[in-house]
Amino acid sequence: MSRPGVPVRTPVFRDHLLGRLLRDKRAVVGIAILLIFIIIALIAPLLAPGNPRAAVADGSEAPSWAHLLGTTQKGEDVLSLLIWGSRSSLGIGFTVGALATIVGLLIGLASAFFGRVADDLLSVVTNIFLLIPGLPLLIILAAFLPAGPGTIVLVLVATGWAGSARVIRSQALSLRGKDYVDAAVVxxxxSLTIMLREMLPNMASIVMSTFLACVIFGIGAQAGLEFLGLGDVSAISWGTNxxxxxxxxxxxxxxxxTFLPSGVAIxxxxxxxxxxxxxxxxxTNPRLVSRMKKGRKK
Incomplete structure (x- = not known):
């Protein structure tokens, strides 16, 4: 229920987004592929029971009916490693995406809402992280911290939040001067209530896009670090494969x-x-929607 004197807002991220996504062919394909991998990760113990590191055949066997994706030099089943590796890769990827988005969201909203000194200070910090080369910083942090999934998540969040903060700050600045935000201040x-209840609902589309981009970054960066041997090489993931x-x-x-399945999965x-x-x-982008409507009319 709206308050007297406060204009009714129309959130960009509508309740019917899921239905509209399911009518988009590209989204349906993307959701289907992602769901397949998520289901595989969830039921990995059923699809590949036993220890995936166990030697089950001779080393370096080519794909066959007995082992659909062949075996490694140690005789491990590549399909089992691929299935079990999806748990770590997807879990860390989505965890990094969520945490990096939350950190970027809080910093971006605070920077845009408070302005002046807070904006200048937070912008300087964000710019520093944006200017530091990402890969060298990832390598340095991962090399000096103990190996493990927690370290990977910490390193990737520390190096991945700045881009989302910059994008969210730009969107929040356009909302900061809206009438309903000024009315809430009056x-x-x-401040926290205004940011979360008045501004955030109108930024849900950009937040979701940022989250998806951070998940892609998390999965790819984890695989890159582990490929370089900077992760826990005893764990099973697409990167360690x-x-x-x-x-x-x-x-x-x-x-x-031995390497193509994990690369294709990523x-x-x-x-x-x-x-x-x-x-x-x-x-959700009004400009793209208007262009689509014009294109359909033509």
Whole structure:
């Protein structure tokens, strides 16, 4: 129920977004691919029971009916490693995406709402993180911290929040001068309440797009760090699968089945998230919507 004297707002992110996404072919393809990988990760113990690190056959066997994706040099089943690796890669990717988006959201909203000194200070901090080369910083942090999933998440969030904060700040600045925000300030609402109840609902589309982009970053960056040996190489993930494939000289020996499945899985998940991201932006961006309507009329 709206308050007297406060204009009724129309949130950009509408309740029917899911229905509109399901009518978009690209979004449907992206959601289907992502759901397949999520289901595989959830039921990994049923699809590949037992220890995926166990030697089940001779080393470097090519794909066959007995082992659909072949075996590694140690005799491990590549399909089992791929299935179990999806749990770590997707779990860390979505965790990094959520945390980086939350940090960027809080800093971006605070910077735009409070302005002046707070905006200048937070903008300087954000710019510093944006200017520091991402890959060297990732390598330095990962090399000096103890290996493990917690370290990977911490390192990726620390290096990945600045971009989302910059995008969210730009959107929040356009909302800061709206009448309903000024009315909420005049009525004496707390700053946190104004940011979360008055501004955030109208930024849901950009927040969702930022989240999807951060998930893509998290999955790709984790695989990159682990491929370089900076993660916990005893864990099972798509990145460690690539690491052990490289250590075993798969490229030189021609055992393509040990590295290609994990690489394709990373690419497919990133592709699916990009399709969903593009569909959300196309549905919720007023400029793109108006262009689509004009195109249909023509």
């Amino acid at each position: 009525t004496g609402e707390r 690539l690491y052990w494939s490289s250590i075993e000289g798969s490229m030189i020996r021609g055992t393509w089945w 690419a497919l998940v990133a592709f699916a998230l990009a399709l969903i991201n593009y569909a959300v932006d196309e549905i």
